[in-house]
Amino acid sequence: MTTTESTPRSYPFSAAEKLRLDPFYAELRKTEPLSRVQLPYGQPAWLATRYEDAKTVLADPRFSRAAAVDNDEPRLRSRRPAGGILAMDPPEHTRLRKLVAKAFTVRRVERLRPRAQEIADELADGMLESGSPAELVEDFALPLPITVICELLGVPYEDRADFRDWSDAFLSTTKLTEQQVEDYIDRFQNYMAGLIERRRQQPEDDLLSALVEARDEHDKLSEQELVELSVGILVAGHETTASQIPNFVYVLLTHPEQLEQLRQQPERVPEAVEELLRYVPLGVSAAFPRYALEDVELGGVLVRAGEPVVVGVASANRDEEVFSDPERFGLDHEAGPHIGFGHGPHHCLGAQLARMELQVALETLLARLPGLRFAVPEDEVPWKTGMIVRGPLSLPVAWDTEA
């Protein structure tokens, strides 16, 4: 058994480069499935790299997110994360999760699909009118999820320039200064408090109004929780999907035979989305440590009560024990039970919404932009830096126009 005394390795192991996953994860899965790591800030941690161990840490009640609040939790930036729903355990977490879970079930999300398709078609119309080439991030990947979450939550689309800037406060590791992070979070919360006040005066048919009612009439959450939850939904509701659309397109463009297969069989887009969710390492690092509440044997080591564990989700999604030929992207991979949306009580609230939007996005791009390709050499695509998620900053694309 490894002891906790072994010197932790500096983590992340390397700077994120495009969508490449550090091959050292594969080595750890074989030789040291729970290993000691030191993130840039906070206590040393265990890093779980195998699929089964990852799921245990994410769903087993012996591992706690709430305990992170009282500890110097392992993290990528010096600022201590705020509390909120991501730092709670059941049953406390359940109280908040339940209030919003209903709005994101597969049944409710399917009702939004026609509207999402309409938005995607309008965006494609715009790209076709302006003509090839276009910039996929600004012209398509951002406005699609932003419009959908604005309408669902009840946030004016016109305000997007502001809240897009402020969203970086939750996703920046080094992009923003600590002062900027404080400032943006303040402004974001004030903005949301203003919207909430307006719903209080005049309720609408949106999630924000439903949450105001849950607060005012049923006392299900505090005012601060209401503000934080709404901000969280707006940030998470667009930023990750807006990154994944160009990430997915990038993977397809760099795997032309897979892209061609998908063009021939567009009905396989839902499968392709699952394989892409498995294959693309969206995060630059394991994050959101769980603290062991008691001694737990895991991956051949004893995790002692009070020790934090971070989960390498991208590594788990490439575990050879679960997926065959896992380092390769391919439509022939069986749509496996990846954990791209996490697992357990904190499983992504918007998973079904994200799936639907990603399906609509790929279907629309394949159908409307024949011969979709890079408009610049692949190596010149600029990538985000100083953020917890990966994604192209911009993705110039071209397509075949009718002669």
Added chain:
Amino acid sequence: MSWLIEVDGPSCIGSGMCVGMASEHFELRDGVSRPLRSQVEPADEIVDAAESCPVEAITVRDAESGAVIAPEP
């Protein structure tokens, strides 16, 4: 009074939500949730799990009347 828990296996996406919220009532077997016991004493966390399941794969019924207790339509 007792409740019946059903999990629709084909709908289940194995999110682990129910296991995380109500670990004494659900388990994942080969990535699919199932109730540890199908007939149980009423408990809040069972309703919570059914209401929070992203694909509404869990149905909770009154054992006598068969009336659906969760999820709400």
